[in-house]
Amino acid sequence: MNGQLGRRFVTLAHGAGGKETQELLDRMLFQKLEKKLKSVEGGVGLDSPDDAAALPIGDQFLVATVDSYTVSPLIFPGGDIGSLAASGSINDVLMMGGKPLALLDATVVEEGFDLDLLSQLMDSLMATLRRESIPLIGGDFKTMPKGQLDKIIITTVGLGLTRRPIVDAELKPGDKIVVTGSMGDHGATILALQQGVDVLKSGLESDAKPLTSFMLPVIDRFGKGLHAARDPTRGGLAMTLNDWAKGSGTVVAVDEAAIPVKESVRLYLGMLGIDPLYLANEGAAVLGVEPGIADAVLRTLKEAGAKDAAIIGEARKPKEHRGIVLLKSGIGGFRILEAPAGNLVPRIC
Amino acid sequence: MNGQLGRRFVTLAHGAGGKETQELLDRMLFQKLEKKLKSVEGGVGLDSPDDAAALPIGDQFLVATVDSYTVSPLIFPGGDIGSLAASGSINDVLMMGGKPLALLDATVVEEGFDLDLLSQLMDSLMATLRRESIPLIGGDFKTMPKGQLDKIIITTVGLGLTRRPIVDAELKPGDKIVVTGSMGDHGATILALQQGVDVLKSGLESDAKPLTSFMLPVIDRFGKGLHAARDPTRGGLAMTLNDWAKGSGTVVAVDEAAIPVKESVRLYLGMLGIDPLYLANEGAAVLGVEPGIADAVLRTLKEAGAKDAAIIGEARKPKEHRGIVLLKSGIGGFRILEAPAGNLVPRIC
Numbered sequence: 001m002n003g004q005l006g007r008r009f010v011t012l013a014h015g016a017g018g019k020e021t022q023e024l025l026d027r028m029l030f031q032k033l034e035k036k037l038k039s040v041e042g043g044v045g046l047d048s049p050d051d052a053a054a055l056p057i058g059d060q061f062l063v064a065t066v067d068s069y070t071v072s073p074l075i076f077p078g079g080d081i082g083s084l085a086a087s088g089s090i091n092d093v094l095m096m097g098g099k100p101l102a103l104l105d106a107t108v109v110e111e112g113f114d115l116d117l118l119s120q121l122m123d124s125l126m127a128t129l130r131r132e133s134i135p136l137i138g139g140d141f142k143t144m145p146k147g148q149l150d151k152i153i154i155t156t157v158g159l160g161l162t163r164r165p166i167v168d169a170e171l172k173p174g175d176k177i178v179v180t181g182s183m184g185d186h187g188a189t190i191l192a193l194q195q196g197v198d199v200l201k202s203g204l205e206s207d208a209k210p211l212t213s214f215m216l217p218v219i220d221r222f223g224k225g226l227h228a229a230r231d232p233t234r235g236g237l238a239m240t241l242n243d244w245a246k247g248s249g250t251v252v253a254v255d256e257a258a259i260p261v262k263e264s265v266r267l268y269l270g271m272l273g274i275d276p277l278y279l280a281n282e283g284a285a286v287l288g289v290e291p292g293i294a295d296a297v298l299r300t301l302k303e304a305g306a307k308d309a310a311i312i313g314e315a316r317k318p319k320e321h322r323g324i325v326l327l328k329s330g331i332g333g334f335r336i337l338e339a340p341a342g343n344l345v346p347r348i349c
Numbered sequence: 350m351n352g353q354l355g356r357r358f359v360t361l362a363h364g365a366g367g368k369e370t371q372e373l374l375d376r377m378l379f380q381k382l383e384k385k386l387k388s389v390e391g392g393v394g395l396d397s398p399d400d401a402a403a404l405p406i407g408d409q410f411l412v413a414t415v416d417s418y419t420v421s422p423l424i425f426p427g428g429d430i431g432s433l434a435a436s437g438s439i440n441d442v443l444m445m446g447g448k449p450l451a452l453l454d455a456t457v458v459e460e461g462f463d464l465d466l467l468s469q470l471m472d473s474l475m476a477t478l479r480r481e482s483i484p485l486i487g488g489d490f491k492t493m494p495k496g497q498l499d500k501i502i503i504t505t506v507g508l509g510l511t512r513r514p515i516v517d518a519e520l521k522p523g524d525k526i527v528v529t530g531s532m533g534d535h536g537a538t539i540l541a542l543q544q545g546v547d548v549l550k551s552g553l554e555s556d557a558k559p560l561t562s563f564m565l566p567v568i569d570r571f572g573k574g575l576h577a578a579r580d581p582t583r584g585g586l587a588m589t590l591n592d593w594a595k596g597s598g599t600v601v602a603v604d605e606a607a608i609p610v611k612e613s614v615r616l617y618l619g620m621l622g623i624d625p626l627y628l629a630n631e632g633a634a635v636l637g638v639e640p641g642i643a644d645a646v647l648r649t650l651k652e653a654g655a656k657d658a659a660i661i662g663e664a665r666k667p668k669e670h671r672g673i674v675l676l677k678s679g680i681g682g683f684r685i686l687e688a689p690a691g692n693l694v695p696r697i698c
Contacts, residue, residue: 024464033475037479053487066453067455068456102389111361135389137393141363
């Protein structure tokens with residue numbers, strides 16, 4: 001952390017979604033809020049870090065989530081900030097076991113922003129909702145004077161309903177870890193664009209998309225057998241698995257060779273020495289499922305079109321150290337897959 | 350609207366919450382979305398412009414609202430962006446007849462922002478929630494590189510429950526118009542600060558606060574007799590009354606002499622030739638109530654501490670022109686109170 005005459009300032013790492021973000025929010029919010037101001041009785045609040053909150057209403061749970069999206073460039077192979085913002089909030093609802101019900105959005109735009117481009121991005125957001133038959137039921141629109149905002153921030157709110165929220169801390173020893181698709185596609189694509197790489201020629205493409213068609217069949221068929229679900233966005237698979245290991249007190253062991261990574265992503269990131277397991281995904285989920293149903297979950301995902309879905313490892317009872325992630329490398333032997341920290345590349349949301 | 354070689358750009362007026370905002374959103378969103386993608390069956394969606402959306406869940410309605418807050422300066426007499434963001438979303442829930450249940454927040458901060466100041470603003474947000482016993486159940490935190498954002502944007506999501514949403518279009522001829530407090534306090538205070546006026550000496554203070562203690566007793570006691578409720582933020586009382594007149598097809602007639610305006614606000618705005626009815630409030634509500642209960646509503650508000658509450662006018666059956674607002678001026682005679690347009694002063698959210 002930086003310092004100057006005792007004053008301290010926000011760094012990019014504070015907002016990167018890794019260790020520094022966790023520490024800042026712990027100190028600034030979580031530790032200050034008394035239990036009843038951060039928890040939901042019989043539901044999921046801020047005290048249970050997860051993809052979304054869950055509030056009991058009648059015999060169901062309302063799932064609610066909010067995220068602010070900024071990305072540069074605004075348009076990329078596979079999507080744009082509009083489809084990204086819609087998909088992201090839909091996915092957070094799904095990851096809590098919720099059926100998406102409605103979206104709200106709050107858009108803040110810089111004065112001088114091209115109106116046609118704004119319209120294009122909003123069309124993209126609406127097209128994503130249209131494909132999913134999810135209504136946009138409310139929102140906000142504001143402008144900031146030129147120079148006070150770099151282009152646009154879209155904040156989306158996802159609302160859904162579930163009979164049973166999926167709380168990731170319920171991951172149990174023996175559970176299998178399943179991914180619905182290849183890792184690192186979105187992060188690698190944005191990074192390449194920021195570095196001026198010809199992404200189309202490189203075959204890079206963001207995976208940004210709603211996970212509804214993969215997740216709803218799995219939620220419907222396997223209900224209680226699903227112990228954890230998350231879409232590994234900022235901080236990638238490494239962040240999700242570390243969160244899970246820590247939250248559930250297990251050790252998560254995954255096999256590097258079993259983790260799907262596209263050849264184009266592997267090639268590009270290999271040149272830079274960046275591990276795809278730390279890069280964001282915007283259209284893939286990680287699931288922790290009872291061992292007895294793992295094969296059936298995989299089959300259900302493949303039938304739903306998730307052709308790269310794979311079982312990549314399992315949660316284990318800790319021997320010495322709980323809360324860590326072990327990665328079995330291609331040449332054998334395990335190493336610890338650390339939680340991401342510092343200024344994650346690329347800065348994406 | 351500006352133009353250059355056929356290209357058009359976002360102006361500050363587009364985001365000011367007045368006529369241009371309405372036109373832009375109409376063209377860009379509302380007209381493009383088919384009915385089922387903007388409406389809520391049996392509830393309130395984007396097709397019914399109001400303070401919040403209302404979704405039927407079981408035998409109740411979930412009330413949901415989102416707003417992005419930017420304000421300069423960040424701290425002002427009467428509050429700061431933290432208390433403002435919390436109060437604003439609480440009030441939007443109340444204005445739909447909802448009992449606030451929980452808040453979520455998404456904060457985006459500029460790299461280099463003072464950490465102590467950030468902590469102070471978050472403390473203020475939490476203190477507002479603490480006083481209201483409303484939990485913060487989820488959120489997002491991101492940073493943008495230095496120069497890409499002016500300070501901070503806080504987006505808050507308000508969730509609540511109601512047995513009956515207050516839909517403003519249900520204002521009826523004969524209904525009395527009641528305000529819970531003086532008009533223009535927040536807008537006048539922010540404007541004065543931006544102009545370098547010594548606001549403390551001028552006696553100016555923002556009214557930013559949750560309206561819970563005023564609104565819950567009124568909602569509880571008068572239920573169906575409440576036909577419309579809104580907190581007149583951007584665009585002030587003029588915006589709210591014009592929206593209501595248009596939405597309900599009535600004529601709204603108010604008496605300028607009956608509208609409470611603080612002496613400090615009147616004096617300061619008088620010097621600038623600005624009408625307080627166009628300035629934002631962040632802790633006052635306008636209600637449209639059945640004529641038979643107007644006095645009782647006023648009494649209930651005063652008992653709850655709303656000492657400046659007043660009956661200021663009524664909705665009438667239109668003769669020639671429907672959807673207009675008439676203002677009876679001090680010297681007698683009516684003039685049309687136009688809806689705000691252009692670049693509203695001051696730019697506040």
